Amino acid sequence: MLVATMRNHLVELVLLLLPVAITTAVAAVAAAAASKPNGNINLNSTLTARENSSYWLSPSGDFAFGFIPLPSNPFLFLLAVYYANLSSSPTIILIPFRNQTFSLNSSVVLTADGQLSLRDPSGAEVWNPSVQNAAYAAMLDSGNFVLASSDGTYLWESFSSPVDTILPTQSLLPDSKLIAKLADDDFDEGRFEIIMQGDGGLYFYSIAVPTGFLYSQYWDTNTNISNSRLFFNSTGRIDVVSATGEVISTLTTAVTKSTADFYHRGTIDPDGVFRHYVHQKPSTDGTAGEWKVMDFKPADICRALMTNVGSGVCGFNSYCGYDYSGMVACQCPEGYSWVDPKRTYKGCKPDFAMPSCNDGAQNVGFKMVAVSNLDFPLDDYDQFNPVNEDDCAQLCLNDCFCVASISDGVGNCWKKKFPLSNGVKGAYVRRTAFLKVGKNDTLPSYPPTAS
Structure with a gap:
């Protein structure tokens, strides 16, 4: 009897407190929602x-x-x-x-x-x-x-107000720009920018640091419909579209990687290339992903960018090439080393004292080093024809203003002065560079001495 009575009282107590508990829980949920709605x-x-x-x-x-x-x-x-x-x-x-x-x-x-x-x-x-x-x-x-x-x-x-990146559903409006950072770990405004101009053209420029002065245009979409914008479609495509939404030109595409399963971003990188990246979204199985390049412009920036002012893709006295993954890799030529290995955009310095222009001392302490498939286009201060390669090298060695000469192998020879710019190296470069370096350097001289 006593047990039954206690059980009945307990049930009554639960029934009495249940509305209070429900009300309290609802209030807590409401308060949480109110503190951070959506x-x-x-x-x-x-x-x-x-x-x-x-x-x-x-x-x-x-x-x-x-x-x-x-x-x-x-x-x-x-x-x-x-x-x-x-x-x-x-x-x-x-x-x-x-x-x-x-x-x-x-x-x-x-x-x-x-x-x-x-x-x-x-x-x-x-x-x-x-x-x-x-x-x-x-x-x-x-x-x-x-x-x-x-x-x-x-x-x-x-x-x-984008900086260097746009995301799906985002637009780069007329007269807006993206500016690359200086380096992967330096987020200051860098050496390249993309401008969506009011005339409908999307233009890539190399620029001066820190003023932003425009050096040279090195790529564009060749479009001219006013008030166009760059639009990152949610399907994974980046297009130049008209004011009415009509696709005029496609910049990059990665539609094979769904935006539901992959993060997408378009970034103007410190080397001046606009890359469309994707990254698999975190999965429940713990699979780790990484950013992968799906598309990019321009296709070959080492060839696309040649400037009359500024250093080119890479810093002064360095040259442009690509690593095993296809990413831009700047290098110092023989006889030179980085001004700052962590900031390669600062270029390379000679590992020797510069030539003197005192009479009879122009070539004392120097030698010429031949490097195949290397060129520093534009910025010539003298040209000779017809000249063979040996004479092309000697002409630079005897000139105190000359730091390099370039031979095309068919009679043309160009002299270069300090600093060197627009450096490019690759099998497609059908020229030989003759670099003036210090004689104490361990590099072999040109022409090779007879054994």
């Missing part, structure tokens, strides 16, 4: 640069907005949009405030009045996108970071 970031939210920095994540977890440390210095940070769930180091898509790094305890704040404010450790503002009265921010699954009004209208979006 992945939105509320006003008065803050991110701080520190060893384990926090970030704002897209609903799928594919993309994040926050501070990430520099690859070369874990105590300096970039504010960036990046791929959040790749096992390798983060691949950066956008840096809102480029050419500046931030130290520990820098912050980005979505203020109470709806401004996005990037601040240094002292709290002083260093950048904002000039937007007020945003109701919330959001890191979207497209990779677009937005500031939005209460009705969902975008007041500012990262897709409208």
Whole structure:
């Protein structure tokens, strides 16, 4: 009897508390949803640069907005949009405030009045996108970071301010550009840019660092329909399209890799090549992927880019070629070495004292070294014809201004002065370069001495 009575009281208690528990659970879910509805970031939210920095994540977890440390210095940070769930180091898509790094305890704040404010450790503002009265921010699954009004209208979006990369569903609008970074681990504005011009043409340029002065155009789409834009189609194709959406020209394509299963990005790389990359999305079986190049333009930048001003694809006194994977690989010629091995765009320096122009000393201490299939086009200061290869080398050796001469093997000889530019090497280069180097160098001289 007593047991039955206790059981009845227990049932009554459970029935009494059940509505309260359900109400509490529903309230908790509602509160959680209210704190981050659809992945939105509320006003008065803050991110701080520190060893384990926090970030704002897209609903799928594919993309994040926050501070990430520099690859070369874990105590300096970039504010960036990046791929959040790749096992390798983060691949950066956008840096809102480029050419500046931030130290520990820098912050980005979505203020109470709806401004996005990037601040240094002292709290002083260093950048904002000039937007007020945003109701919330959001890191979207497209990779677009937005500031939005209460009705969902975008007041500012990262897709409208690309750096060196575009993503599926993103456009490069008329009079907008992509600028390559200086090096894989140097995110400052680099030596190449792509411009979607108002006349409808998409143009690739080499540019001066740090002013951005345009050197030479080295590739274009040969299109001229005004107000066209570059559009990254969700099928995995990057097209120049008209204002009405008509495809005018295809830049790159990777439609065999579904955007549902692969990340796609189009990036103007530090070597001036625009590459269409894909990366398999993380799988439940733990398979690790890597970025793979599916398409690129131009097809051969070593041949495509020749400039009258600037160094060319590679730095001064170096030459352009390709590694085993087809990526651009700059090299120093015989008798030269890198100014900075980690920054090869700075070019190469001679490993010998430069020639003197004192009478009778022009060729003292120097010899000529022959290198087949190497040329430094343009920038000649003298030309001879007819001249055989031996005389071509000797003419440079006897000239204190000459650092190299080029022979085409059929009577033409060109003299080059310092620094050398537009260097290119390959089987298709049907010329021989004669380089003037110090006699103490271990390289064999030209012509070879008789044994």
